[in-house]
Amino acid sequence: MSRGLNHLQKKTLTIVLFLALPVALFLAFFLYPIIYTLYLSFHEWDGISQYMRFAGFMNYSRMLSSSHFRLALLNNLQLIVLYVVLIPAAGLLLALLLNRPMKGKTFFETILFIPNTITPIAAASIWKWMFNPDYGLINRSLAALGLAKLAQNWLGDPRVAIYGIMISAAWAGFGFSFLIFLAGLRTVPGSLVDASKIDGASALQSLRHVIFPMLAPSTVVIVAFQTLYAIKIFDLVFALTGGGPAHYTSVLGIYMYDLTFEQFLMGQGAAAAIVLFVLSALIVGPYLVLSSRSVEEIRQ
Amino acid sequence: MKKRVQLAGLYAFLILVTLLVIAPLVVALNTALKVSEEVWDVTSLPTRISLRNFIEGFRAISRGLFNSTLITIPSMLISTFVGTLAAYPLSQLRFKGDIAIYLLILVGLYVPFQTVLIPLFLLIRKLGLYDTIPGMWLVNTAYGVPYTTLILRNFFTTVPKELIEAASLDGCSLAAYYWRILLPVGKIGIAATFILQFRAIWNEFLFGLTITRRPQIMPVTIYLQSFVGMTDIKWGHLMAATLIAILPTIAVFLFFKRHFVNGLTGVYK
Secondary structure (H helix, E strand, O other), rough: OOOOOHHHHHHHHHHHHHHHHHHHHHHHHHHHHHHHHHHHHEEEEOOOOOOOOOOOOOHHHHOOOHHHHHHHHHHHHHHHHHHHHHHHHHHHHHHHHOOOOOOOOHHHHHHHHHHHHHHHHHHHHHHHOOOOOOOOOOHHHHHHOHHHHHHOOOOOOOOOHHHHHHHHHHHHHHHHHHHHHHHHHHHHHHHOOOOHHHHHHHHHHHHHHHHHHHHHHHHHHHHHHHHHHHHOOOOOHHOOOOOOOOOOOOHHHHHHHHHHHOOOOOOHHHHHHHHHHHHHHHHHHHHHHHHHHHHHHHHH | HHHHHHHHHHHHHHHHHHHHHHHHHHHHHHHHHHOHHHHOOOOOOOOOOHHHHHHHHHHHHHHHHHHHHHHHHHHHHHHHHHHHHHHHHHHHHOOHHHHHHHHHHHHHHOOOOHHHHHHHHHHHHHHHOOOOOHHHHHHHHHHHHHHHHHHHHHHHHOHHHHHHHHHHHHOOHHHHHHHHHHHOOOOOHHHHHHHHHHHHHHOOOOOHHOOOOOOOOHHHHHHHHHHOOOOOOOOOHHHHHHHHHHHHHHHHHOOOOOHHHHHHHHHHH
16 A cells, blocks of 8 residues: 555545445435435426426325325235234244254255245246136135135235235245244253253243243344335235235335336325335334444444 | 154144145146146146146246346345445444444345335436346345345454454555455355345346346346236246246255355344
8 A cells, every 4th residue: 555654544545445335336326316206206207308396295195195005005004914923923933843953854944944035926926826716726725625615816806815915925925034033043042941941930931931032132133124024015916916906905115116107107106105215214213223232232 | 652742743733834835836846747738727746747838938038037147146246245345344443433334334224125216217227227237237236235235244243353453463454354364254254145145136026127128138037027917827837937937046045055044144133
């Protein structure tokens, strides 16, 4: 490096050089677009013409009175329940069952995680076949079990379709909680569990008082990321139903896409994008504050 | 005796769950191996194995597979490289505002892509990168960097601080430390980052949908989606194409399972 620089200057220069590209990418691809989207959400624009028209809060008030928006928001809320309660519960159960020395452990873990490695579009493709009303495995199995009455038009019936989405989403998504819980359980020292048993704790008691508290960090991570995922979900729904029939399976991501890229209502699309952003920030804000505290603790 | 019954019950339950989880993939494979008249009976096995569907399915998405390879490999390399640049000072050097910059980059993990989509679309068009492979490199890199930075930073913080002190006493400059010591020492973290980025970019859909248009550019996920969206689906072809499209990520997962799990648990902690 240059002769004239002292140690501190050299250090500063190194830091600036290393961080320049990542920070520039952040400014250009996150900060600028978020501000621009916010700006757009107060305007009317078709995406092509030279001029935008200031619209105040009109895009937002239109959204609130739109039935598509309400259906989508309701579906996102239902998906949050699925992703934050049902899927992690299944993941935790399986992780607990596999958290012992046993034959075939790796085999089970590997197979159970496979659906999580594939693209949601492939999951949609396979589940569209599984749910085929006439020939799909689901309705065929129900008929074979004498439960033909329970057969549904899984993706076509407005009352049922969201459950069809949820079943495929659970299949594609539960590997994440499973894996995080599995990793979390490895940090629980076996000696601690043994000690609690010697003290006369039943299996359930040691689960509640020893294992669950140690899983708190994993649980926080899962709740934060799964809520976020349920809010921004797009690919799977887009490929399975496109939000149909008649918006009954739509989600905010599809609502936004539809306004922007199908109807060219950029302002309204931007308003939907801002709602998505605010919802995510409500979830992630507290999580970021928590994790930044732990960063500082590690530093000190 | 009670123990054995319990163990048998445990295995029975796990095998049942595993069968349920794997069933959709088995159904897809079973359907894909059949001749077209037999496809409609989903529970029957093929009376004769036919690779016809795989040939047709491959033909339908082969260009997408090629495009996705062209998009994924460079994006994976570049986003991981940029991640090492950011992770080095953020993990090894203390400076004013380090936590602020770290948190800013982390914010990138949580922003829904829909929130940046319209300006991104306009920006990419202005740069002349709309509907091009380099455009996909840029986008996948920009939105991959928060992930790669986070994983790599978590790995790099485990590198002992004594190493950088010793290196500086030996007269090794900070930049040389990055190249000659940190990268080789952190190679496990880098491998994990590669694997996770491979999966993320290969599976990516929304950017493909919005910033590519021509079949020569579109990634395989878009090919598959337009196949799924057809009104009169040839299920044998579609199931074969689906299995072909997911083969790379499943293979990478099975071959590099340790790195994969390391990476995932390294991001989310």
